Amino acid sequence: MRIDIISIFPKMFSAVLDESMVKRAQLKGKVKIFTHDLRDYTLDKHRKVDDRPFGGGSGMVLQVEPIFRAVQAIKKKIKGKAKVILLCPQGKRLNQAYAKKLSGCRNLILICGHYEGIDERVRQYLADEEVSIGDYVLTGGELAAMVLVDSLVRLLPGVLGDKNSLNFESFEGNLLEYPQYSRPAKFKNWPVPEVLVSGDHRKINAWRKLQSFKRTRLKRPDLLKQ
Numbered sequence: 001m002r003i004d005i006i007s008i009f010p011k012m013f014s015a016v017l018d019e020s021m022v023k024r025a026q027l028k029g030k031v032k033i034f035t036h037d038l039r040d041y042t043l044d045k046h047r048k049v050d051d052r053p054f055g056g057g058s059g060m061v062l063q064v065e066p067i068f069r070a071v072q073a074i075k076k077k078i079k080g081k082a083k084v085i086l087l088c089p090q091g092k093r094l095n096q097a098y099a100k101k102l103s104g105c106r107n108l109i110l111i112c113g114h115y116e117g118i119d120e121r122v123r124q125y126l127a128d129e130e131v132s133i134g135d136y137v138l139t140g141g142e143l144a145a146m147v148l149v150d151s152l153v154r155l156l157p158g159v160l161g162d163k164n165s166l167n168f169e170s171f172e173g174n175l176l177e178y179p180q181y182s183r184p185a186k187f188k189n190w191p192v193p194e195v196l197v198s199g200d201h202r203k204i205n206a207w208r209k210l211q212s213f214k215r216t217r218l219k220r221p222d223l224l225k226q
């Protein structure tokens with residue numbers, strides 16, 4: 001998989017791309033991630049990427065021209081089709097099923113907005129999909145792009161050491177994950193459920209299934225309705 005990210009703050013991405021799972025996925029060759037400074041696609045000497053909104057109003061709007069040039073340049077480099085995604089609070093809400101779907105794409109181009117937003121023509125003519133990471137407004141699309149990248153890179157085959165860890169994760173089969181415990185078994189007066197240290201795997205599995213169901217009913221009953 002190849003992911004290209006267009007942003008006016010490309011340095012922000014090193015926090016996620018150069019650490020932990022996403023870094024390991026790149027080292028293993030499972031994903032190639034490139035960040036692009038939108039200002040590199042401007043033609044004026046001030047490298048201007050934004051302007052005031054037509055019709056008046058507060059804030060600045062990212063202009064369509066440099067974004068168009070960036071998308072075209074990236075598409076030229078990519079062999080094959082690329083899905084262009086605009087990070088946007090008005091987009092389709094990201095969830096595990098959507099992350100799974102996107103993790104099946106060969107090439108993704110992510111566009112991060114900033115300031116008051118982005119020229120509407122980016123949405124109309126350049127983006128294939130709009131993705132939101134939740135019903136709140138961030139300062140820019142960078143954090144949203146990082147969330148999206150992390151959520152789908154860990155789903156790529158061979159990225160997680162133990163592929164079973166994906167099968168039993170929250171949202172798999174519309175259930176939340178069961179409670180997890182580790183050593184020490186005795187700490188203060190906070191016991192670990194007996195069944196987990198019993199060694200009886202049939203009982204452990206049954207207990208986990210039940211806990212998973214109970215938690216989902218308690219914390220996210222909406223998932224059970226799906």
Ligand SMILES: C[S@@+](CC[C@H](N)C(=O)[O-])C[C@H]1O[C@@H](n2cnc3c(N)ncnc32)[C@H](O)[C@@H]1O
Binds near residue numbers: 086111141144
């Ligand atoms: C301050 S926001 C603009 C919000 C816009 N004025 C509105 O009311 O819809 C700037 C940029 O942050 C990104 N952004 C903000 N919230 C987001 C969210 N929940 N999901 C994805 N991207 C978001 C988008 O790229 C957006 O263009």
